[in-house]
Amino acid sequence: MNNFKIRLTPEQKYFNIPIKINYDLLGREDLVNEFVEDTIEKVINPIKDFELTRFGHKTWLSGDTIQSLINQKFYFFNREIDVDTTNNSNETNWLNSYNYTTVPDYTGQSFTNKEIYYFSNSFKRSFFKLDLYDTPDSETQKLYLTIIIPTQQGLTTEVDIGTEITPLLVNIKTPNFILDYIGDKEGYFIYWLKNQEQSEINEFYMSAKFFNAKIGQFVRMTTLPQSNFSKKFNLERQKYFYRKIILDYSTYEYEVKNIITGARVGTETPIKWYEYVNPS
Amino acid sequence: MITNKKDSTIKIVRGEDKFAGAVNQDLSLKTSLEKSEKTLIENNISDLINLEDRFNTERQKSTKFRIAGKITNIFNNIISGQTQYEPFKNNLFYTNSEDAIGSNAPWGGYPQYEEFSFLRTQGIQGHIPFSPKSATSYNWMCYVSYASDSVDDRFGIIRFQTDIGTITKTFQIKKGVPYYTKKRKYNGKNLITFYCGFKHNLSVGDWIELEIPLSSGKKKFEVYMIGDEAYGNNEKVFSIYDYGFDSPLLGNYATGNFKRIIDINNQNETTSKYYIRKHKILTELSNCDITKTGFERNPFPIKKQLEYSGLTPNQQQRVSVKDGSQTVSVSFDKDIDINGILDNTGKPLTELFITIINRGYMGWFNNPWLGSNYTGIQVGWDYNFLSNEVDQWWAINSSYNRDNIISLSYTYNGEEFFYNKEFNIGDEILGSICEYNDYEQTETVLSEINHKFSFNPQVFDNSSINTLPDGYTYKPHYPIQIRTVSDYIETGDRDKTDGVPDYAFYSKNDNQWRWRDYYDYGYIDTNGNGTDIPFLNGAHYPFRDILFLQTPLKRNINTNNSIIYSPFEDDCE
Numbered sequence: 001m002n003n004f005k006i007r008l009t010p011e012q013k014y015f016n017i018p019i020k021i022n023y024d025l026l027g028r029e030d031l032v033n034e035f036v037e038d039t040i041e042k043v044i045n046p047i048k049d050f051e052l053t054r055f056g057h058k059t060w061l062s063g064d065t066i067q068s069l070i071n072q073k074f075y076f077f078n079r080e081i082d083v084d085t086t087n088n089s090n091e092t093n094w095l096n097s098y099n100y101t102t103v104p105d106y107t108g109q110s111f112t113n114k115e116i117y118y119f120s121n122s123f124k125r126s127f128f129k130l131d132l133y134d135t136p137d138s139e140t141q142k143l144y145l146t147i148i149i150p151t152q153q154g155l156t157t158e159v160d161i162g163t164e165i166t167p168l169l170v171n172i173k174t175p176n177f178i179l180d181y182i183g184d185k186e187g188y189f190i191y192w193l194k195n196q197e198q199s200e201i202n203e204f205y206m207s208a209k210f211f212n213a214k215i216g217q218f219v220r221m222t223t224l225p226q227s228n229f230s231k232k233f234n235l236e237r238q239k240y241f242y243r244k245i246i247l248d249y250s251t252y253e254y255e256v257k258n259i260i261t262g263a264r265v266g267t268e269t270p271i272k273w274y275e276y277v278n279p280s
Numbered sequence: 281m282i283t284n285k286k287d288s289t290i291k292i293v294r295g296e297d298k299f300a301g302a303v304n305q306d307l308s309l310k311t312s313l314e315k316s317e318k319t320l321i322e323n324n325i326s327d328l329i330n331l332e333d334r335f336n337t338e339r340q341k342s343t344k345f346r347i348a349g350k351i352t353n354i355f356n357n358i359i360s361g362q363t364q365y366e367p368f369k370n371n372l373f374y375t376n377s378e379d380a381i382g383s384n385a386p387w388g389g390y391p392q393y394e395e396f397s398f399l400r401t402q403g404i405q406g407h408i409p410f411s412p413k414s415a416t417s418y419n420w421m422c423y424v425s426y427a428s429d430s431v432d433d434r435f436g437i438i439r440f441q442t443d444i445g446t447i448t449k450t451f452q453i454k455k456g457v458p459y460y461t462k463k464r465k466y467n468g469k470n471l472i473t474f475y476c477g478f479k480h481n482l483s484v485g486d487w488i489e490l491e492i493p494l495s496s497g498k499k500k501f502e503v504y505m506i507g508d509e510a511y512g513n514n515e516k517v518f519s520i521y522d523y524g525f526d527s528p529l530l531g532n533y534a535t536g537n538f539k540r541i542i543d544i545n546n547q548n549e550t551t552s553k554y555y556i557r558k559h560k561i562l563t564e565l566s567n568c569d570i571t572k573t574g575f576e577r578n579p580f581p582i583k584k585q586l587e588y589s590g591l592t593p594n595q596q597q598r599v600s601v602k603d604g605s606q607t608v609s610v611s612f613d614k615d616i617d618i619n620g621i622l623d624n625t626g627k628p629l630t631e632l633f634i635t636i637i638n639r640g641y642m643g644w645f646n647n648p649w650l651g652s653n654y655t656g657i658q659v660g661w662d663y664n665f666l667s668n669e670v671d672q673w674w675a676i677n678s679s680y681n682r683d684n685i686i687s688l689s690y691t692y693n694g695e696e697f698f699y700n701k702e703f704n705i706g707d708e709i710l711g712s713i714c715e716y717n718d719y720e721q722t723e724t725v726l727s728e729i730n731h732k733f734s735f736n737p738q739v740f741d742n743s744s745i746n747t748l749p750d751g752y753t754y755k756p757h758y759p760i761q762i763r764t765v766s767d768y769i770e771t772g773d774r775d776k777t778d779g780v781p782d783y784a785f786y787s788k789n790d791n792q793w794r795w796r797d798y799y800d801y802g803y804i805d806t807n808g809n810g811t812d813i814p815f816l817n818g819a820h821y822p823f824r825d826i827l828f829l830q831t832p833l834k835r836n837i838n839t840n841n842s843i844i845y846s847p848f849e850d851d852c853e
Contacts, residue, residue: 068413
């Protein structure tokens, strides 16, 4: 504490103590600083956590065994009859094979057994593309994720690529994918935002396409063969082109559902995709 | 007294004007400058924002860590044996298939490399069902842990390999560093050289305090020399001057324990403490993701052989793999928030650990010895290895080498198989032997912990001693530096506690607080100390490259070198 001594002259009757009288409560500056910090946080972009994490397929029971695999099967139309003339009995015209037609006009877009076995460029550069949207409504949907399943994966089947005189039995790939934590696993995991605050989406709608490197075109896939419909080319898109994927953030797992029935697929019931054939 | 009353007018009256007879005198006013208010400065507040500052602010504020690493599995599959359990028998890497086919001799060989890998690709035919989801947790369990506590009353047994044979010393960790002594001469001077069981952490000029005083009562000695002239012995060997001590406690091959003292004039505060760290688990087994690392492999060859159908007990042809070169990446999907977590010395964390524990779910290992113990894994430290024999420390019926790693079992095909139970968050297991010095404010690791997992002789017999079954050892804890403390010590006066951290040590001798500052994230000092961990998404992303060695039980890491000269290095190196 300081002492001030003031000497007065006889003429001086009073004096002013020049102490500023506009007061400011202590701590206000701290509050101002806090306000500045707070304002800066609002003005600039706050920290957003865009870290991705891995979602594996939700486990399911096969008898007494816990399974984690997901089964996706793709079927191609064999063109033996016009798709317009197909009916319910023609579902078998969609084959689970890359070598799906012998009709001369279309063999150019199918693959021969030798092309498949020897992994020709046109075969190994073809792939299945699964697109995950926020809604099945094609007018408003946004594409959030893409999963690629290469043709080098998949189960095999035995075929003969020899001659009539010298048969040669080999195993070739089929578009029947059993994906799991080990073995074929490309396309098994979904990598999506770890922090749900960045995106509240935990449901996706998945469509499938096959990109054919042999002809440089892609075909769309439906969830039921066109033979099941009376109007072959006017399918209700929201129902028959998508599967629903539900992410579980508590376990970082996902499951796939049939949109129409709501039943889980990809388990003992495979996720089946059928080639959508355009009107000729 | 001036008050806060606004526009106050104070009238000063001379003494003679107050009343008759009053005298004039000097007056003074006391104006207090202690106020609860201050002048209001009205101005515009401007604050410059730049990206670098904002990044740094957010980085320093964040206490969230996302741990990742790479594990290079270095392993040489050298223990072969025999098994009567059919699925295991059908799964060996055979060493005597021709004999076994011809003479009905038992089938012998090595377990497959799969039993030691971090990512199994298949199970064992005829044995328990294989779940691909658990492919990364059949053999090993990976966690994040931190050093949370310590224990100092455990006993250790060290076997010194000396010129006259093995000398055994039992000691309590808190008693300090174990040693044996030898008298020798250096440049004509008589020295008593101490050969320590583990790192002594001494410097010339430090003092040691023996556990047992000489008959004269003397028990503190100044360190005269570090090492014994031979190359590479500095960490474990030192000498004191021999003034003619005739006590057997300092004679040839005498054993004991000592503690380090930095300042002989301030012994109370500068004497080190010795203890074993305890690690607390921060994650669950399911938080760990292990995947293959692209094309990376370790440089050692893969050893495979084709087991012809005619040369297998079940007539099935297959390829068997004895040695592999697997490298995997590991990450944890749980964020580690270190806010409020203190380590075993009571300070904010500077290290997290990736902790790897053997699980052995396929059942080849971890028999907890006839039920008298409940743990299948034995723990020991770097000093528990001998070069020419297996240290008895690792005996499966010992009670000294146990830790909180519970062995469980299941029965399949009529056989009992053992495996180690997974940990829960908060479980504690032992770590390295450390020294802590309050005055220095430094913890030093003296001897790292090792785990031994042994073959279960009931399902895989390699004719080893029942109480000392063969197996492999590995180090369970791999530190990840997340912060660094300064290499200098801050001091603060007793009364000026502002700015002194909670963890500071108060030296009564110096009447000062002592502590080490924590460097900011991203700051590297001139000596290269500091951490510069990638920061994004509001979290730090530390990474640890782990060389995971699975080693046999005989190792020469404790033999003292007798080569005097250091290796020659030319200008190219």
